Amino acid sequence: MTDAQETAADSSLRTTGGGPPDDVESAPIPLLEPREGIPPVIADDAALAEVIAAFAAGTGPVAVDAERASGYRYGQRAYLVQLRREGAGSALIDPVACPDLSGLGEAISDAEWVLHAATQDLPCLREIGMIPTSLFDTELAGRLAGFPRVGLGAMVESVLGFVLEKGHSAVDWSTRPLPEPWLRYAALDVELLVDLRDALEKELDRQGKLDWARQEFDAIAAAEPAPPRKDPWRRTSGMHKVRRRRQMAVVRELWETRDQVAQRRDISPGKVLGDGAIVEAALGLPANVHALAALNGFGHRMGRRQLDQWQAAVDRARELPDVELPQPGQPVTGPPPPRAWADKDPAAAARLSAARTAVSALAEQLNMPQENLITPDTVRRVCWEPPSTPDNDSVGAALAGYGARRWQVELVTPVLVTALSLEAVQEPLDTP
Numbered sequence: 001m002t003d004a005q006e007t008a009a010d011s012s013l014r015t016t017g018g019g020p021p022d023d024v025e026s027a028p029i030p031l032l033e034p035r036e037g038i039p040p041v042i043a044d045d046a047a048l049a050e051v052i053a054a055f056a057a058g059t060g061p062v063a064v065d066a067e068r069a070s071g072y073r074y075g076q077r078a079y080l081v082q083l084r085r086e087g088a089g090s091a092l093i094d095p096v097a098c099p100d101l102s103g104l105g106e107a108i109s110d111a112e113w114v115l116h117a118a119t120q121d122l123p124c125l126r127e128i129g130m131i132p133t134s135l136f137d138t139e140l141a142g143r144l145a146g147f148p149r150v151g152l153g154a155m156v157e158s159v160l161g162f163v164l165e166k167g168h169s170a171v172d173w174s175t176r177p178l179p180e181p182w183l184r185y186a187a188l189d190v191e192l193l194v195d196l197r198d199a200l201e202k203e204l205d206r207q208g209k210l211d212w213a214r215q216e217f218d219a220i221a222a223a224e225p226a227p228p229r230k231d232p233w234r235r236t237s238g239m240h241k242v243r244r245r246r247q248m249a250v251v252r253e254l255w256e257t258r259d260q261v262a263q264r265r266d267i268s269p270g271k272v273l274g275d276g277a278i279v280e281a282a283l284g285l286p287a288n289v290h291a292l293a294a295l296n297g298f299g300h301r302m303g304r305r306q307l308d309q310w311q312a313a314v315d316r317a318r319e320l321p322d323v324e325l326p327q328p329g330q331p332v333t334g335p336p337p338p339r340a341w342a343d344k345d346p347a348a349a350a351r352l353s354a355a356r357t358a359v360s361a362l363a364e365q366l367n368m369p370q371e372n373l374i375t376p377d378t379v380r381r382v383c384w385e386p387p388s389t390p391d392n393d394s395v396g397a398a399l400a401g402y403g404a405r406r407w408q409v410e411l412v413t414p415v416l417v418t419a420l421s422l423e424a425v426q427e428p429l430d431t432p
Contacts, residue, residue: 031162034187038180039090041080043097048104051083051091056107058088061136063114063193066121067173067186071270074262078124079173084190085111092186095128096176102129112136114197116152116189118220126225135221138193141200144213146367156192159199164188207367212407219405231326237275242282245325249317250282252326257313273297273310281314334377335384345384352383354419362415374412378402382416390420 042048055062067080081101084090085108095101113132115121117139125131142150149155153164168185175182204210229235233255242248255278262269277297286292289307292314293299298307335341341349359379363370370376381402387394396413404412 028157028161028163031156031164031188031191033184034090034191036089038183038187039092041178041183042091042093045098048093048098048101051088051093052104052107054088055083055085055091055104058085058108058111060086061112061114061194061197062108063190063197064121064125064130064132065115065186065189065193066124068124069172069174071170071268072172073174073268074266076124078121078128080178080186081125081128081130082186082190083108084193086194090187090190092183096174100129105130109133114138114193116155116193118217122220123225132221135217136197136201137217137220138196138200140216140220140372141197141204141213143372144209144216144368145200145203145207152189155200156196159196159203160192162192164192209368212405215405215407236278238279241279243328245322245328246317246320247282247285248326248328249320249324250285250314251278253313253317254278254281254310257309261309281310285318286311286314335380338380341384348384350422351386351420352380354422355379355383355416358415358419359412362411366411374399374404374408378404379416383420386420390417392417395420 040047042051063082063084065082066078067082068076069079070076073079078095081093081095082090083093083104093101093104109132111134113135115135115137118135118137122132138152138155139150142155147155147158149158151166153166156162156164165185165188168182171182173182178186201210204213231252233252236251236255239251242251254273258269258273258278262272265272274297277295280295280297281292284291284295286295289304289311292311293302293307298310335348336344338349338352341352356379359374360370363373366373378399382395382398387398392413395417396409399409399412399416400406
């Protein structure tokens, strides 16, 4: 048993995540105002240069956050960047007015960046030239430490004993000028982020999990940008209802037309045309504008020009030759869906069942979510095509080949070896 397993097994030491530690008063304190007040929004090169100099001269980790306009604008660009560092205070930067923040990124490149749910913010930060070399993810730290609620507000309250006002998380951050209450909210999001980082580092160290967390953070910082998704139109909500290839072609044409319109107008695709309307048109295959207008999502509020645009997309799909129609499914590079394993390979299904049970038990023992211990996809791949001789070396190499970190390989390999070996043990029992 590892030190972390022994710590997790000690219920008196286990992190509950349900309340602040003993040295924090039981009643959480509302955090209503940044300690230096709301900083001015940086929106020109001269002010940005001052911020860069201040943060370069600061010390310690840098709290970083970004606000997007999801559901309002096209894409996931940043509309506000918040930072805080000891010796520099807090800064709010408008990346629309200052679209190149590579100078700021370079000024703090030697510092550890503290983010909450880093993988959500890193893509939009990368677009404006901010790329960390070292980071600490407070959300992931909370998961590894066993906190049941890992949102920023919940973590600040349970770990530090303060309440953050979260009422503006889903507003349209592309609004200009940004209202003062929104700016206050944004500044408070980085106000205690470094304090939270420090407390979580101590907790992870106490549980024997700090090295695991550092490996995870290093992997996030070193990860390449995700490639564009293949056939994104297939993720249209309600797509499971669309079964014929001609109907799929309608979804594709409408989705691509909608995406072009949304990009041109810089508006969320869902505000141009809903997924439900796309599926309705695919199932109904309307022959003309009048038939299209009768479908849900294409009501009387939609102008004739818009209706013509959508009907033209439907017509293009209707006129496609059969050889150009999309195939029913995407090429599968990994194992089939687990529900099909029992029919395709009963032995693999048995391996997967045993592996899932073992991994789940280990995750519970370590007091962390199963998916953070090892990704379900990795378990499936190893169980579908296991090493010919499932020993520690071969299984460990397989896990590492699928991207598992060293700490995951060390912990998961023994339980997977046992699960994969069950088949060999059971085979003689099945032999007449």
